[in-house]
Amino acid sequence: MPDTLRQNLKLSDTARQDARDKVSGEGPFAGDITLPGMLEARLLRSPHAHARIIAIDTSRAEAVEGVRLVATGRDLGLLKQTTYGNWVHDQPVICTDRVRFEGDVVAAVVAVDETTAFRAMELIHVSYQLLPPVMDIHEARSDAAPELFDQKHPNVPMKLGRDTRTANEPAKNVLFSYDFEDGDIDAVEAGAAHVFTDRFHFSRIGHFYMEPWICVAQQLTDRIELWSCNQDPFVLRQDLSELFGLPEGHFRVRTAYVGGGFGGKSYCKHEPLAVLLTMLANAPVRLLMTLDESMLTLSQHDGDLVLTTSVDAQGKLLSRRTEIDLNGGAYADASAQVCARAAYRSSGPYRWQAYHAHSRVIRTTTIPAGSYRGMGGTQASYASESQIDMIARRIGMDPIAFRRLNLIPPGEPFKDGDSKVDADFAEGLDRVVSDLRHVDVPTDGPWAHGKGFAIGLKDGGSFGRLGKATVKVTTDGRVLVLCGAIEIGQGATTVISGLVADVLKVPREWVRYAAIDTDVTPFDQGTHASCATTLTGNAVWRAAQKLRGEILELAAGELDCAAADLDLREWKVTGKGLSLDLKELVRKKFGRFGFELSADGFVQYPKEADAPFGAKHLYWMPHWVGVSLSVDRETGEIHINDLVTGVDAGHTLHPGGVRGQDEGGTLVALAQTLFEEITYNEEDELAVPTPLDYRVARASDLPDRYQSFILEQGMGPGPMGAKGVGEAGMLGVSAAVANAIEDATGVRLTSLPFTPEKVLAALDAAAE
């Protein structure tokens, strides 16, 4: 099979590693796991946004035949800590005294089957004393608003780098604050030709991953085993260990394919409750949510962003002040990270003499917000790229020329102490400008036509991240790669197996990606921040290279020559007119019963106090967007005529995978821009409580013409210059559409989503 061997990996015509499992429906996903005697758990959730729990009567539910137990906040005795969360541990495993959003968990029923559990759930009676809800961030900061928590929580301070301060729970209903002050901004502003302040509102959407959230847990004689849809099995193991006061090794977390996450399956969710229920029931328990409930588990952050930007008379950007308030919802989850990153990233791909950013997470009685594909970069890119366009128009410059004048060139640090920019922002900008097609549309009638562009930007994470991997080869020459990158749809198994095949020069069909199991998988900090290729990929690449080197050394010893003279291909060592088969070699060395040759790989990016985030960011992930649209001035409808988006893969390891990340993210972002939104009604109830009410993008929402492209600028830190692209698609769309609407109508929309109602209101306001 020499045609499947590649010197310089590019899997352009190869199927994904998980292809057969997925197109045949075989999986497995966690929901396919059935254990003998497995019970079904279902959760009773609060119908109120904010209330005190006065009493819970579970007696009628417990009397239902087939009900094993009903757990409430009274049953937390097995836990050492009863709350969890990132940085601030404020989310109760099950509510004890108060509910803080519609959907907060007040009881769990464990029964022989789902139907029995649902029937019993209806018989639980909870007495609530209603408390005033706090539905948005302005209300939450008002004097009249109630405190959502009676006390501060156990927490971990977030230590970052230079010129940065963070604080957990610094003020009333404030979960977290972040401040970064780089440069003497007052002096810079004083010398500026113009200073502009603009306010933007970012909406929030749900993750809407198609595999509803699930955890299957079982109590073994002396440990707990979990099957989970969580993308962070080792982080989860650590959280469970702390919550239950048991050693990490007490928990064995296993992960199958994960049916989409987009951030919603990161970090600890309701796994501690599943573990508690299996311990109480002393039987395997499956906690399977409906998709409605999955939507209640986590959301994106809505928020307000105020940017004050100064510019000189020639159109050079000088300084920016960023003020961001994000709606963190009821509990912490990963809000603190999103908050810090949104603030830092709001400087966009531009050079500044001074940049100050202040951001806060405000608590409200709404769905908890946390990681969402884009992780603050979406909010930041939307506001920043909107304002850049507005400023260009105000000072009479072409928005493209204005951007070009101010872009950070490749090789220059993003900010002092941070990593060098490893993308050519100008190249991608030129490409979207040239690829956006002229659309022949009627100029009469109500339609106004316009074009808009944006460069969304986010980094690929920091915090001194690491990757670890083991590659081993059986006596018969088949390869097993062990690492903790979860296959969540992004194609991690394809890219990683491909890298190993490439280094070891074996057909990719000979490489198997090992199942994820915290007992045997090398440690991993979580499949996050679009880093499977960059971090885990590098570790795997190193392991494979080391293994190749060791095999050649071994062969050199047997053949009595230098390893450098030998080549290895499909497990035949050749060179100097000699040839040796791997199987022969292993048998010769280790005997009749064979051996597994193996090697480990490890990478860690160091912490650095001089870096604003305490470590250099791994890489830079731009999203170039060009959009041509028409606005119906009579109905406010927006029609996308042409859409062009692009990403920088550094070096493409799997074109289908890269393209899919961009296009998939882009369509979600386009839906958020035009219609998709989580909203509450005037009675403070969720207005979109089910998938029937909640509108996501369908095939008909795809623009008539949409072309995506991949640049390979070759500067990424991953294997062969590769880098991640997983979150890029979310970043540039909203601003590009806002910019195009202004181009078409002269009206600027600053509050997502840009529904026909909002477009009409803005047109009417401008006409007055």
Add this chain to the structure above:
Amino acid sequence: MSDLIALKFRLNGVGRTAAVEPQVMLADLLREQLGEIDVRVSCDQGVCGVCTVLVDGIPTTSCLTPAFLVADREVTTVKGLSGNATGLTDVQQAFIACSAFQCGYCTPGMVVSATALLAEHPSPDRQTIRDWLDANVCRCTGYQTIIEAIEMVAAQRQAQAQTTTAEAAD
């Protein structure tokens, strides 16, 4: 509880019998009772299309179809499309060639819908494909690669048909 309803039907070409309560949905019968894990469930409200199977060739949301309704009918899940245990249909192969899936959770329903679409419209235009695919939500791909996969199959089948006709003419 309620009385069980006994039914016979064909599942992926094999005769099956089952006894179900009237409120049991087809998806639950297939997944929970008969172990057909290739039938996946997401919204459980008939709006996402993940659980789509064919009932007498018609794409059907199995999460909203009472199981007793398939008595004496032919039910085909994604696993049954190829007609043999190991093979893949041209639709499945096109999904692979076009990378028309990512997480794979919606894929069984998507493949079933695409198969039914091509049976009904051998050469669908883009609008027809979009209209049909509106019954299935995919949160990963942005749909474009799925549409391309369907177009690829239509083109392949057309080319094959032309070859067959040409051979017959010879």
